[in-house]
Amino acid sequence: MAKNQTIKSVKGTTDFYPEEMALRTWLYNRIRQLSESFGYEEYEGPMLETFELYAAKSGEELVEKQSYVFEDRGGDKIALRPELTPSLARMVAKKQGQLNFPLRWWSFGPFWRYERPQKGRTREFFQWNIDMVGLDSPESDAELIIIAAEFLKGFGLTSKDVQIKINHRALMQEQLVKLGISEDLIPPAFQLIDKKDKLKFEKWQDYAIEIGFSNNQLDQLNELLDNKELWKESETLSRIFEIVEAYGLSDYVSFDFSIIRGLLYYTGTVFEAWDTGGEHRAIFGGGRYDNLVGDVGGNPISGVGFAVGNLVLSLILEQMGLTPDYSKTPADVFVTVFSEELMLESIKIGQELRSAGIKTASHLKLSKLGSQFKYADRIGARLALVFGPDEFDADEVKIKNLQSGDQIAVKRDQLVNKITDLLE
RNA sequence: GUGGGUAUAGCUCAAUAGGCAGAGCUCCGCACUGUGGAUGCGGUGGUUGAGGGUUCAAAUCCCUUUACCCACCCCA
Numbered sequence: 001m002a003k004n005q006t007i008k009s010v011k012g013t014t015d016f017y018p019e020e021m022a023l024r025t026w027l028y029n030r031i032r033q034l035s036e037s038f039g040y041e042e043y044e045g046p047m048l049e050t051f052e053l054y055a056a057k058s059g060e061e062l063v064e065k066q067s068y069v070f071e072d073r074g075g076d077k078i079a080l081r082p083e084l085t086p087s088l089a090r091m092v093a094k095k096q097g098q099l100n101f102p103l104r105w106w107s108f109g110p111f112w113r114y115e116r117p118q119k120g121r122t123r124e125f126f127q128w129n130i131d132m133v134g135l136d137s138p139e140s141d142a143e144l145i146i147i148a149a150e151f152l153k154g155f156g157l158t159s160k161d162v163q164i165k166i167n168h169r170a171l172m173q174e175q176l177v178k179l180g181i182s183e184d185l186i187p188p189a190f191q192l193i194d195k196k197d198k199l200k201f202e203k204w205q206d207y208a209i210e211i212g213f214s215n216n217q218l219d220q221l222n223e224l225l226d227n228k229e230l231w232k233e234s235e236t237l238s239r240i241f242e243i244v245e246a247y248g249l250s251d252y253v254s255f256d257f258s259i260i261r262g263l264l265y266y267t268g269t270v271f272e273a274w275d276t277g278g279e280h281r282a283i284f285g286g287g288r289y290d291n292l293v294g295d296v297g298g299n300p301i302s303g304v305g306f307a308v309g310n311l312v313l314s315l316i317l318e319q320m321g322l323t324p325d326y327s328k329t330p331a332d333v334f335v336t337v338f339s340e341e342l343m344l345e346s347i348k349i350g351q352e353l354r355s356a357g358i359k360t361a362s363h364l365k366l367s368k369l370g371s372q373f374k375y376a377d378r379i380g381a382r383l384a385l386v387f388g389p390d391e392f393d394a395d396e397v398k399i400k401n402l403q404s405g406d407q408i409a410v411k412r413d414q415l416v417n418k419i420t421d422l423l424e
Numbered sequence: 425g426u427g428g429g430u431a432u433a434g435c436u437c438a439a440u441a442g443g444c445a446g447a448g449c450u451c452c453g454c455a456c457u458g459u460g461g462a463u464g465c466g467g468u469g470g471u472u473g474a475g476g477g478u479u480c481a482a483a484u485c486c487c488u489u490u491a492c493c494c495a496c497c498c499c500a
Contacts, residue, residue, distance in 0.1 A: 008491080065425080066498075083500085111500080116425090118494060127500060198496095284500065309500025338458075373460035388458060400459070407459080 012115070012123025018330075024126065026324055027310060028108050031128045034151055035106040038143070040130060043105045045087030051077040053086045053296065066113040080112040084129040084307065085265070085292065092133055093298025101134025101301070120281050120312045131305025133293070138239035141269040141288060144304050145244060148273060148284065149252040151308070156322045159251035162283065166271040167259040169287075171234040179220050185212050189221075194260040196225060224257060231255040236269060265289045269304065275316055283316065284308035331361035332423055334376035336369060338388035346387050349397065349415070356416045358423065377402050383422060385415075 009015060016024060032042070054063045068080035081087060084107060092099065107129045117123060130147060132140050145164060152162050176189050188211045196204060208218050224230065231237040237255065244253045261270045268288030275283065286306020294300035317323050335350040337343050343366070350362035361381065363372050369386070376384045386398040397415050399422065400407040410418045 011491085062499075113499075115498075116496095117492090118496095121499075125500065282500070307500060312500065336459085368457075369459050370456075371460085375460085377460045384460085386459075390458080398459095402460070405460085 010123075012117040014122055014124060023314060023323060024310065027314070030154065031106070031108055031151075034147065034154065035130055038104065038147055040104040040106045042107065043088075043091070044107050044109055045081070045084060045091060047081055047110065048078050049081050049087060049090075051079045053090060054079060054082065062113070066115055068112045068114055082111055082113045084109075084111070084127065085131070085289065085303075085305065086296065088129070088131055088133070088303070088305075089289075089292040089298070090296045092301065092303075093293050093296050096293075096298050096301070099134075102140065103131070103133040105133070106130040120315055122311060126310040128308045128310075129305060131303050133303035133305075134301055136268075136288070136290070136302035138236045138269075139243060141236065141304050142240045142243035144286065144306060145240060145253060145271060146247050146249060148271070148286075148306060149244070149247075149249040152252065152273065152283075153249070155317055157316070157320070160276060161320065162252070162273055162275055162316075164253045164271055164273045165256035165259045166231075166237065166240065166253060166269060167255065167257055168231075168234045168237050168269050169267060171230070171237065172257070172260075175224055175230070175233070176221075179217050179224075181213075181217065188212070190260050193221075193225070193258050196258050227257070228255065230257055240269065261285055261287055265292050265295075267291065268302075271306070280312050280316060283312050329359070329380045329382065331359045331379065332382050333358055333360045333419060334372075334379070334381035334384045335360060335362045336372040336376070336384060336386050337363045337366060338369070338386065340366060342387055342389070342392060345392070346385075349385060349387060352416060353419065356420065358416070358419060373400075373402075383419060 014020070035042070051063075051067070051069050054067060062082055067082050070078055072078050088105065092103065108126065110124060111127050112124050114123060115121060130144065132144060145166065148164055152164075172190070172193070173186060176186055181189055192204075192208055192211060192213075195207065199207065205218060208221070209215070213221065231241065241250070241253070241255075244250055259270055259272050261272070266287040267290040270285075270287035272285040273283040274280075284306050286304070288302065288304040290302045291300060292303065314323075333350075333353055335346050335353075337346045347362050347364075350360045353360040361379070363375070373384055381402060384400045384402055386400065391397055391409070394409070395412050396409045397412060398407055398409050399415075399419065401422070
């Protein structure tokens with residue numbers, strides 16, 4: 001079939017063929033296990049939300065340019081969710097009186113952002129979100145950072161491969177005020193700091209002057225950015241580092257005054273994880289948000305959490321050879337068909353094995369034994385069964401080990417036991 | 425939204441200066457009608473992304489267009 005005749009997939013979406021799906025499921029299972037080990041419960045929000053939910057607080061770029069928005073048949077403005085935290089806030093606000101705080105919740109699902117796809121970025125992607133809502137303390141910030149570090153460590157990534165960089169928005173604000181930066185210059189100042197590593201130094205300085213920094217303030221800002229001990233000025237960060245150290249994970253976590261986070265709703269601790277080579281974009285990002293539940297109509301309640309996309313993480317893991325081998329074994333046992341007369345009996349044999357909990361695929365048409373073995377080998381089956389006239393007369397089934405080529409005959413009534421033994 | 429690159433068989437890629445569109449792998453068949461992987465032989469598979477132009481002749485040169493990739497922006 002000619003390529004230009006196949007119907008195209010939607011730009012920026014991913015087809016999960018069995019191999020890719022195996023990776024996704026593997027990732028999901030690790031996430032579930034880790035989340036549950038810290039006592040977090042799985043939840044899920046809708047893929048569709050009102051546009052209004054994001055309009056307030058998610059940040060202009062994300063809402064105005066990157067959201068999939070459409071009008072439904074009733075005329076309501078609907079968005080495909082570009083992130084989960086607002087949905088979480090909405091769900092918490094809705095049942096606020098009935099929930100046991102602090103909540104420890106996690107989720108893994110699809111998100112959509114209308115962007116130009118490139119390496120580590122697609123329009124449809126998956127995210128792990130994990131949040132604690134209803135407890136505002138350095139200890140709760142630290143727990144999320146610990147989970148993040150354990151997550152990375154669990155894959156075999158070392159502190160030399162990845163780093164979690166943390167900062168605190170209140171600390172930044174304080175320090176900027178100390179420089180005599182006026183209230184309305186603070187948001188642009190955050191942007192400026194965010195751009196420090198992205199622009200050439202001279203350009204960055206020009207930009208600073210342009211938004212209203214004095215030369216003196218600029219010098220002082222540079223001093224701030226070079227100050228690796230600045231976190232000591234923040235009680236919260238000090239406590240977080242203390243706890244992280246108690247967990248033996250200090251290597252993974254470092255202070256970085258340039259971590260800002262684009263989303264507007266973060267109010268306290270903010271953190272991101274990066275590969276130390278600086279080759280990829282951020283692996284995850286998160287932080288504390290004080291006002292979000294209040295913003296969607298609930299009583300103000302604080303939360304902290306982070307989101308990990310599947311793409312950058314997968315790229316890094318694959319690059320470092322930390323993904324599992326996908327030994328493709330959809331079926332451990334493959335039952336061949338010898339002849340028209342014996343086909344039903346072969347299918348029955350397959351059914352017996354399945355009843356015993358053995359993953360079994362049956363051949364469903366007459367064809368040469370050779371091609372049946374070939375197929376069995378290709379799908380990764382470990383054993384192939386032959387049931388022909390000779391076996392029928394002797395009340396036996398032949399079991400062939402597809403790796404070694406050895407073949408044995410067993411009595412029909414011992415087949416399940418024998419195969420169970422062989423597969424162990 | 426801005427900039428760069430690529431497009432030839434299912435996949436990876438060739439095709440001198442414009443001159444018969446090819447190879448490897450895969451797939452299918454046979455050697456091997458009760459046994460897969462190895463080997464050998466044979467075969468299927470193409471409107472060279474699409475549309476137009478120049479030319480005796482276009483995968484190749486020109487124009488238009490689409491898709492994909494990469495970077496910026498932004499972010500997971």
